[in-house]
Amino acid sequence: KPWSLEEQHIIWFLTKPNSDRLEQVSMAWIRIICNRPTFNYPRTNGYPLEHGTIHLRREQFEDPRVCHARAGADKAYRFLREHGFPESFAAHVRECISSHRYRKDSQPQTIEAKILFDADKVDVSGAIGIARTLVYKGQVSEPLYRVLPDGRVSDGTGDAEPSFFQEYKYKLEGLYDRFHTVRGAEIAGQRRQAAVAFYKSLLREVREPYGKGREMLRAYVE
Numbered sequence: 001k002p003w004s005l006e007e008q009h010i011i012w013f014l015t016k017p018n019s020d021r022l023e024q025v026s027m028a029w030i031r032i033i034c035n036r037p038t039f040n041y042p043r044t045n046g047y048p049l050e051h052g053t054i055h056l057r058r059e060q061f062e063d064p065r066v067c068h069a070r071a072g073a074d075k076a077y078r079f080l081r082e083h084g085f086p087e088s089f090a091a092h093v094r095e096c097i098s099s100h101r102y103r104k105d106s107q108p109q110t111i112e113a114k115i116l117f118d119a120d121k122v123d124v125s126g127a128i129g130i131a132r133t134l135v136y137k138g139q140v141s142e143p144l145y146r147v148l149p150d151g152r153v154s155d156g157t158g159d160a161e162p163s164f165f166q167e168y169k170y171k172l173e174g175l176y177d178r179f180h181t182v183r184g185a186e187i188a189g190q191r192r193q194a195a196v197a198f199y200k201s202l203l204r205e206v207r208e209p210y211g212k213g214r215e216m217l218r219a220y221v222e
Contacts, residue, residue: 024128028119032183069106073098108180118184121175126191129172130198137164145206151214153207168199 073094080090096113099106100120108114124132137144144164146154156165176192179185 024123025119028122028184028187031187032115032118032122032181067101069101070098114180115184118179118181121179122184122187124172125175125188125195127194127198128191129175130168130195133167133172134164137162137167144202147210151210153203153210155203165199165203168195173199 073096076097077090077094080093081087092110092112096108096110096116099108099113100117108117123129142162142164145156146159146161146163146166148154154163154165156163156167156169159166159169172195176185176188179188
């Protein structure tokens with residue numbers, strides 16, 4: 001018999017190359033909803049929720065102005081409507097996706113949107129969040145750190161120019177206080193120390209040569 005839409009999504013999910021990001025978010029989604037025994041939501045939703053956002057990464061690299069949350073939400077909405085899902089369901093999925101990123105003007109309102117938000121943020125917490133950020137910074141050719149006018153390495157606080165340290169201070173450091181579900185906060189909290197330790201170690205290692213190097217150069221010149 002022909003595969004149902006849900007079965008097609010499951011097969012795509014299991015066989016898609018380089019789908020670790022999708023897998024991690026989907027597994028975080030499952031871990032969060034399994035902690036809510038009264039949560040009754042169609043199984044099909046777990047897959048199309050991220051369907052649009054994952055496939056928009058190339059578009060975002062080509063044009064940084066593209067908001068992957070909003071564009072992905074529209075893409076998922078069209079996909080669901082084209083496959084016969086009701087308008088109300090497709091619109092709800094679109095709203096969940098559009099509010100899953102850090103935006104003050106688009107906060108998740110429903111429990112489904114909050115769970116997707118938390119599942120997405122769990123995957124950028126801890127060591128794996130550090131790794132994903134470093135991979136992304138390399139893909140877009142952004143540096144690990146910025147050097148201040150006085151020659152010191154900035155820790156990222158208040159930096160206007162992008163870098164790994166700026167991203168850590170702007171987004172990664174504070175994400176642990178922004179979860180909407182107890183379970184999401186618990187999972188991320190267990191990973192937090194790994195991210196903090198890496199950031200502190202890297203900052204210390206890149207600052208040391210600048211400090212000692214300047215001292216040695218000054219002594220040599222004098």
